[in-house]
Amino acid sequence: MSKRPPPDPVAVLRGHRASVTDVCFHPVKNILFSGSTDGELRIWDTLQRRTISSSWVHSAAHGIISIAAAGENRVISQGRDGAIKLWDLGEAGPSRSPLTTINTNSYHFCKLSVLNKPHAEITPTEKVSKNRHETEVGSETGGRNYVATAGEDLSVVEIWDVNTAEKLVKLPPSSVDRSAKSRGMCMAVGAFLPSESEVYAHVVAGFEDGSMVLWDLRNPSLPVTGVKFHSEAVLSxxxxxxxxxxxxxxxxxxxxxxxxxxxxxxxxxxxxxxxxxxxxxxxxxxxxxxxxxxxxxxxxxxxxxxxxxxxxxxxxxxxxxxxxxxxxxxxxxxxxxxxxxxxxxxxxxxxxx
Incomplete structure (x- = not known):
């Protein structure tokens, strides 16, 4: 490390009244999203360094644990009440009511992970409605948005289609050598495509016992690998x-x-x-x-x-x-x-x- 003093921030954004749990940049515009423990979603102009809009999108009792941009015109908020909400972004901020709401029935601190690659393929293992494509919320404009999150059973990772608010896949972390329960709760999760040419999603999750598990969604019932790099819960x-x-x-x-x-x-x-x-x-x-x-x-x-x-x-x-x-x-x-x-x-x- 250099001996020079560490730099100061170029700006400090003030306006939240409670702990700011998550921040996320817009993929194209000079905009930052932030969410706090009292349920407030703020949208900031990062050039003028001011608030564009402020909305109460989750109850103050539960607050926001995660915020994620979903394409150019959407934002996803996740509350401690297990609700995941998809919002349309207008000039003045998010829509008055969410486009879709997912009730995961899961109460936890695990931040969701968004997979919004348009060519990503996820084969449902759970029951989904036959008219999925008719119930989709403007997927042409918003693109496909899948999220990985801790499930109702807190040791299981679930994949949801945010556009249809349907659960697609459950990923139990049990492997040949480990039972799911021994890993404890899912505390962190990341969904990704291994390369631009791949269409099948992979998911990695960190657990309470310090272990991490990797799945290839072509075979969701059995993890590809499990490793343990930490002695305490993986938080991020x-x-x-x-x-x-x-x-x-x-x-x-x-x-x-x-x-x-x-x-x-x-x-x-x-x-x-x-x-x-x-x-x-x-x-x-x-x-x-x-x-x-x-x-x-x-x-x-x-x-x-x-x-x-x-x-x-x-x-x-x-x-x-x-x-x-x-x-x-x-x-x-x-x-x-x-x-x-x-x-x-x-x-x-x-x-x-």
Whole structure:
């Protein structure tokens, strides 16, 4: 790490009245979405650094645990009440009522993962209605949106079609050597396509016992592989844009970068970063694959070289637990959110165009 002092944020977004649990950039526009524990969804203009709209999309009793952009004109919110809602985005903000609502009957802290690749194929293993295509909500304009999330049985991962609000697949984490229950609750999940040419989705999930499980959705009943890189619950994981590996954060004192080879069914530790204090609530790999960031219980945002794993900076703006970090699609901006009700915007190690 360099001896230079860590940079300050280029802007701090204030307006939330409660802990900001998640942040997400729009894939194209200069917009940031944020969600808080009192159920408020805010949309920010990242150029003018002001609020565009504020909506109460989940009850204050349950709040928001996750926010995800869904194509250019949609946003998905996930509440602690088990509800996942799809919203249409207009000029003034989200629609007054959701386009669809999924009631997962699952009460947990696992943030959903969106798979909105138009060519992704998911073969349902659950019963779905025969008129699925007639009930879809404008899939022509919004694109297909699948989400992976912890299920009603908290050790099982479920895949839902957000456009039709139907459950498609259940992924039990039991393998030849492990029962599902022994892993505990699903705490983090990531859905991805292994390459641009692949159409079959893969899902990786982190569990309460520190293990991670990988599925190929062509054979959802049996995981491809299971690994255990952590001694405590896996709280967050990110898969890089090439889908060749990722980063996991946990309630232990470790950040792990790992390789991922779905076709070989293998995942190996590339680098372990040992921390002084435990707890990584959020991880994010920059789209260009150069750096990754983590959000820590110790109020710190850490920046690492993704390929080598070495530390580049420790950002000390927030004064309570950091909940989430995310990068913009062009890799130029990073946002961090915290229980101190603020969002910090950062410009770090600018990508070479």
């Amino acid at each position: 994981l990110s898969i890089d844009s090439s889908c060749g590996g990722g980063v996991s954060g946990s309630a232990d004192k470790k950040i792990v970068t790992f390789s991922l080879n779905p076709s070989m069914g293998s995942s190996l530790v590339k680098k372990e970063v040992i921390l002084e204090r435990p707890g990584i609530a959020g991880t994010s790999i920059r789209p260009d694959g150069k750096i990754f960031a983590t959000a820590g219980w110790d109020h710190r945002v850490r920046i690492h070289d993704y390929r080598k794993g070495n530390a580049l900076a420790i950002l000390k703006y927030h004064h309570t637990i950091c909940n989430a970090v995310t990068f913009s699609a062009n890799s130029k901006l990073m946002a961090s959110s915290s229980e101190d009700a603020t969002i910090a915007l950062w410009e770090l190690y600018p990508p070479r165009n």
